[in-house]
Amino acid sequence: MASVEDLQKKIKELEQALEEEKQKNRQGAVRQKISEMSSEVVDSNPYSRLMALKRMGIVDNYEKIRDYTVAVVGVGGVGSVTAEMLTRCGIGKLLLFDYDKVELANMNRLFYQPHQAGLSKVEAAERTLKEINPDVIFETYNYNITTMDNFNHFMKRITEGGLTEGKPVDLVLSCVDNFEARMTINTACNEVGQTWIESGVSENAVSGHIQFVIPGETACFACAPPLVVATKTDEKTLKREGVCAASLPTTMAVVAGFLVQNTLKYLLEFGDVTHYLGYNALQDFFPTMSMKPNENCDDTYCCKQQKLYKEREAKKPKVVKEEPKEEEVIHEDNPFEIELVSETSVEESQASEGQVPELTEGLRVAYSVPAPEQGDLGNNVVETDSTSLDELMKQMKSL
């Protein structure tokens, strides 16, 4: 039997080892909550470089970011970086939705680390983001929004999950990787009139886009569906066995950067909020455009929102020096069909999205450049003239 001295020596050693391990683990908790955003220029202020945007004349009231709630749907390659950017910017509240687990196969994108493999993405994301900025309030849901029960809950949270419980979120960001989930977000946002931004990266990893949607005012996701839905092909039949999409941390970070930059411009009211911004990495080509909603959109809530928008617009006091406004013909002689998409020829759209991978017959990469449709997006949104845009695109390509 061991002597008391031996045991006490052993206890001392164990206590010391325990203290060392605790010390290593303690690192994660350095940053304390900060009750108010300060502009003070000291090394210990995590907000000094953001508050400097006020002095630089870019943003009038940066600290207002704490009043906003953003829902991020999909926290994969684009969504995780999106959530991290918003967290570091000091957003008030973040709602995260995903049902995937972290895998080593995700390590070619930013954010997740190998030791998180096996955790749910929302749990892994929340842990990391809370360490980065404990001032942000997080709400995470580890479920698939496309099933009926979850969809109803998702709707409830985007309409009631704002900073003040019962108020809607300020913006929904779609960072999902499939058509069905995009359509689900579109349906939800159309029904409740929620502004959102869609994002996507092509299967060949070298192009992407963001699209800003104000229900009733700009084209929704169902207004200009990609071919996959127009031909009624089931998305699942398109996935060939043992084949995975390519992805790059570069393209995904650029798309997340565009998405959050547009979010900041929209919420904090600076610069021009862009309606559609594409990124073609092979040629460094960045198409922008605006799209009016389709009057014959399949989504009845989109049509209702269009009506509501027109009523709101009609009630607005008329501007004294009103310019004679040209009537625009929208889908009148051309009832909305797949033809709309082909206003940009397949060749052109493929050129702008870079090389296209071999796909099942009749298909092209889902998220290529939609056809430009003129739209009035309000003062703060970039407007483009389609005739000159087409011309410009051709010129840019020929350079």
Place this chain on the structure above:
Amino acid sequence: MASVEDLQKKIKELEQALEEEKQKNRQGAVRQKISEMSSEVVDSNPYSRLMALKRMGIVDNYEKIRDYTVAVVGVGGVGSVTAEMLTRCGIGKLLLFDYDKVELANMNRLFYQPHQAGLSKVEAAERTLKEINPDVIFETYNYNITTMDNFNHFMKRITEGGLTEGKPVDLVLSCVDNFEARMTINTACNEVGQTWIESGVSENAVSGHIQFVIPGETACFACAPPLVVATKTDEKTLKREGVCAASLPTTMAVVAGFLVQNTLKYLLEFGDVTHYLGYNALQDFFPTMSMKPNENCDDTYCCKQQKLYKEREAKKPKVVKEEPKEEEVIHEDNPFEIELVSETSVEESQASEGQVPELTEGLRVAYSVPAPEQGDLGNNVVETDSTSLDELMKQMKSL
């Protein structure tokens, strides 16, 4: 005195607590080294989504990335994300140079976490990056490259620090935040004929750029210096007390994304390597251009490299169907002065860089759009025609 039973009970408790703490710390070491990049589509393969670029027809030989060495100078807001992207892409070797410490004031950019505050940036970066991808070889230097001794060591490492010791690195990426360090990198790369890419983000955080430099073939950083050097003003006198530059995680991630995308395109030979790519976040405007070197460049090594380039070009076998080449006049009637920069008017350049912060008299934001100068950058580099480019820029702005 405690009984032997009590002591043994205490030991058991301590052992259990120690095991728990060790468990928490152990998480960081999950990912094992992988001897060969595989295309296998399994959740445990961190390279499956990158190797898929081959099947998608984007990159012929993705695994060749393991043969390359890249030096990243400056691992702050842009450099740290740049290093992370290259690490996740599976680059062979990374050399990191910086002399700063991580501060909480850096937490508005991606990558560093609060618990790393106080560590040197290169040490913090190496720890995180090794966990993310243990297949990458790291070499870090915690020093300022602009001092004489360090400059000599820096030169030695970029000429001898390749994957095979004694061979040069394949590319140098400049992610520094000041003019002096940029000029130092420029001097070093001109002297040894090292291809590099410069990057920068404006002080108001809403614009940035990358510029690809092949000494002798494209304009070097000294060929078109910003005003700060042209007027011989000491950079340090420009920093006003208590004033810090603004920064955003969005802009920095976009610039890092462009930088690493261009790096991948250059190293793995796909797409068009872009010579100059700007990012104006307020208007989502992306100027591109090409610049020939200045025959009267202040850097004598630049002039020597130009001579060497011309000699190499002259030795190349003539193409059978050679087009009559127009002689371009470069800085002949207009000996190189600050006037070159003002080919883009101050108003235009300010417009393209967004709102400009109040600066000391006579100064403008350092890294605005340089004047476009036509250049032949070889087959793989985007060429632009300056007349139509100017025209395009005006048209884009008017949209």
